[in-house]
Amino acid sequence: MPILNRFALGLAALLAFSTPAHAYWEYGHETVANVAWLQMKPETRAKVAALLRQSKLLETPECPARTLAEASVWADCVKPLDERFSYAYSWHYQNVNACKPFDLKEPCKDGHCVSAQIERNARLLANSKVPVREKVMALAFITHFVGDLHQPMHAGDHADLGGNKVAANYGYVAGRTNLHSIWDGYLAERAISTPPADAAGLLSQVPASDRMSIAQGTVEDWSREMWGKARDLAYKTLVGDPCGTEPVGRPTLSEAQVQALIPDLRKSVVDGGIRLARLLDDALGPDHKAPEAKR
Template sequence: MSNRLRAAALAAALLPLASPAEAYWEYGHESVAGVAWLQMKPATRAAVARILKDGALLETPTCPVRTIEQASVWADCVKPLGDRFSYAYSWHYQNVDICRPFDLKSPCKDGNCVSAQIERDARLLADPATPRREKVMALAFLVHFVGDLHQPMHAGDHGDLGGNKVAANYGYIGGRMNLHSIWDGPLAERAISTPPGGPAGLLAAVSPERRAAIAAGSVTDWSREMWERARTLAYQTLLGDPCAKEGGARPTLSEAQTQALIPQVREDIVEGGIRLARLLDDALGPDHKAPGQKKPSAS
């Protein structure tokens, strides 16, 4: 077991249950950001770097955004700052019921869900009139929230705070572990570090044609995909019947189940990175495209 995984296991055993806003732990978010950095166009990398140079405007010195990897965890890092950023609590997830037809309308009421905020942040980045401070904040939020959306337990729910109330063991690791924290931490750790590991290893395994297919679609399409994976992979693998009421013995995600899930978790991460790169290429490119926006018709 790696030092990172030991630390994750210890944290899970000692800390209280994670809230639905606790996100993908650092390794998952940094990996999504790293994939995006490698995948985006050179001009986009330069634009991202220019925006991040304004990071001091956020006035969060304990939570720097000097690199895209630092920006990817900024939205979690600022949570201890209390009222300054408490408004963003519900933006990290969307509790879409896995046992009902897919529907974002109720979970995203008034825009308070991860997919709505992804689109909002992309629009802010695409708008040349957005002030510099708001632009760097939109970039940090966007990088983080695309990572959140591609962790299935942030996209699907069964009345249990995205699996936070489903007590579970990860192999022999128990304590305060739950379905959500397993996917946030040790399972992501195993998947990312499986050779070929890291952002470069993850991306190298995907052909250019496959990358183009992954980048296609809308934020709603991606939300539907991750909601379905929450049902068929996360809940079903652990519980058998994803819609059953919790009860009986505390379930355990076995080593065999973990090995079977690793390829899909790797795919979740690389998809998040490729799609983040597309959003940034669109928003920061010459056409300043953003999700859901139509170009004005020629007069």
């Protein structure tokens, strides 16, 4: 084969394997939000739309929240806005040790973790006395945080910042990524864009009876599930024993491993959207249901 043809084929393979159209903080979050939009009750959709029409009250023109998809990335967008939202930095994750029994008490001390903030913002949405501006912010926060929780590297940790300290290669993308980034971006984009793609495609593969089952449980139940995926899928696939010695050099997530992980990652995204829809149906419904505050 001529050298030029071999180069062209190699470049095509590289691009097909490694280039994400969007990172999880966009594509993943937006897809979770769009699944929720399709799944929620029509009356909930109307109430969500009414709140989003008031999104200018947030006074963050550089970070719009006019649609649920825009609202899903608002909590990341506002991070650079000086100190206005610095208090929320630790709300995007929970460092639950993947090598110890599951326990949220210490990682969620004083409510500073993603699951506690999902519950808090659900209560704000359910409370009829909360001002509209705070409800809009609660809607943006909960939409983002449910997405965060369903990215396993935000739910499980091994004293490595959710895999940020685990240097890794994603196929041909060598020497410049890590375990967290793989799950946030490269792998998420690959999974969500695999046909049937995007929110409608993902949701089309889940029967109505399964959606009801997925929506059940508590935020703590979902946290335990995602923590398990961090341990048994994310860490184990890349480094073998997630609780053993650190790998030498940069382990590589191969194409075969990517293919094996795609169904699980697609499930996490669609589960997140279905569960977000349930939380919004509960909070904005006639009974204004929300998780009770921890005592």
